[in-house]
Amino acid sequence: xxxxxxxxxxxxxxHARFYGILDAAYLAxxxxxxxxxxxxxxGADIVQVRAKGVDEAGYRALLESILPxxxxxxxPLIVNDHLAIxxxxxxxxxxxxxxxxxxxxxRAALGPDRILGLSTHSEKQAAAALExxxxxxxxxxxxxxxxxxKPDYRAVGLxxxxxxxxxxxxxxxLFCIGGINRGNAAxxxxxxxxxxxxxxxxxHASDPAKAVAEFKALITPLKKSGKxxx
Numbered sequence: 001x002x003x004x005x006x007x008x009x010x011x012x013x014x015h016a017r018f019y020g021i022l023d024a025a026y027l028a029x030x031x032x033x034x035x036x037x038x039x040x041x042x043g044a045d046i047v048q049v050r051a052k053g054v055d056e057a058g059y060r061a062l063l064e065s066i067l068p069x070x071x072x073x074x075x076p077l078i079v080n081d082h083l084a085i086x087x088x089x090x091x092x093x094x095x096x097x098x099x100x101x102x103x104x105x106x107r108a109a110l111g112p113d114r115i116l117g118l119s120t121h122s123e124k125q126a127a128a129a130l131e132x133x134x135x136x137x138x139x140x141x142x143x144x145x146x147x148x149x150k151p152d153y154r155a156v157g158l159x160x161x162x163x164x165x166x167x168x169x170x171x172x173x174l175f176c177i178g179g180i181n182r183g184n185a186a187x188x189x190x191x192x193x194x195x196x197x198x199x200x201x202x203x204h205a206s207d208p209a210k211a212v213a214e215f216k217a218l219i220t221p222l223k224k225s226g227k228x229x230x
Contacts, residue, residue, distance in 0.1 A: 009115055012076055013138050013173040016045035017219045018212055019197040021080075022066070023149065024051035026203040029062060035208050036066040040075060042212025046115075048078040048095055059085055063092075076115050083109055093117070093137070098125060107135040119177075121156060126164040133172045140197060143178020144188055149199050155179065158191040165192030182211065185218045194219070 020039040022032050032049075039047060049066070051059050059082060067089070070077045078093040079086040083101050086094040093115030096106055107116055115137040120126045129139040141164050146155045161176055168174050176188050177197035185196055198215055205211035 009076075009113060009137055012045070013115070016173065016175075017195055018044055018215050019046045019048065019175050019177075019195065020044040020202060020212060021048045021050050021197065021199045022062075023199055023203060024054050024062065025149065026200060029058075029065070032062050033065045033069070035203065036069055038208040039202065039212050040069060042209035043216045044075065044212050046076045046078065048080055050080040056082070056085060060088075063089065078115060078117065086110065086114070095119070095140075103132050103136060117175075120164075121153060123160060123163055123167075126160075126167060130168060130171060136172060138173035138175060140175045140177045142176060142180075142197075144176050144193075145179025145184060147179035147200070149178070153178070158187060161188060161191040161193050165194070170194075182214050182218070185215060189219055 022036055027035055036047060049059070049063055051062055054062070063079065063085065067077070073091065076093055078095050080095050081097065081100050083094055083106055086092050087109060091114070094106055094110060095117040096103065097119045098121070103116065103118055110116055116135070117138045117140065118129050118136055119140050119142070120129050121142070126139065126141055129136060141156065141160060143153050143155050144158065144161060155178065165174065173195060175195040175197050176193035180188055180196055180198050181201035188196060196215060196219065202208050202211045
């Protein structure tokens with residue numbers, strides 16, 4: 001079984017700009033490998049497998065269908081929610097929500113080197129994430145805009161992005177997620193969102209590689225001009 005190679009977690013995340021999600025709510029199992037390949041060709045810096053409602057055997061099958069694409073270890077591969085499954089695959093990271101495995105317990109199980117991320121939906125939750133900067137690898141804030149991917153969550157808006165970005169001051173890599181597309185991504189970047197997550201806009205695209213490249217182009221020129229820093 002091919003596993004992701006080990007590289008510096010902190011270094012990979014510090015330079016990450018676009019986080020892609022392979023979501024079973026949008027993709028059939030046979031689409032995971034080709035869409036993942038396209039995301040990587042477009043420049044995705046980190047990729048997560050999300051499959052709500054899929055049993056563990058099905059989740060493993062989805063994960064193993066794309067695992068060879070991460071063998072060089074240049075791009076981190078993340079499992080959503082499933083700590084036990086992440087532990088079965090050396091080098092694979094974990095993303096948890098507010099109601100999933102507590103961060104300290106997840107870190108204890110994963111060990112010090114794997115990536116561990118957390119979703120936050122409020123200033124209070126973001127502040128709590130920053131208090132765990134020693135054990136978290138990154139955190140997300142959102143949903144920034146209304147999204148069908150998370151229909152039960154209220155959009156937090158650009159004001160929270162501004163607030164959390166200021167609180168964070170790059171202590172911990174921060175990704176903005178939720179309803180972000182190529183039409184509104186520049187607003188998120190202008191609000192301080194230095195790293196973006198997009199789901200439906202990429203997965204629905206006729207050319208996912210081009211979609212990812214276009215997202216990165218929205219960020220990279222700002223970075224070079226000094227408006228977006230490391």
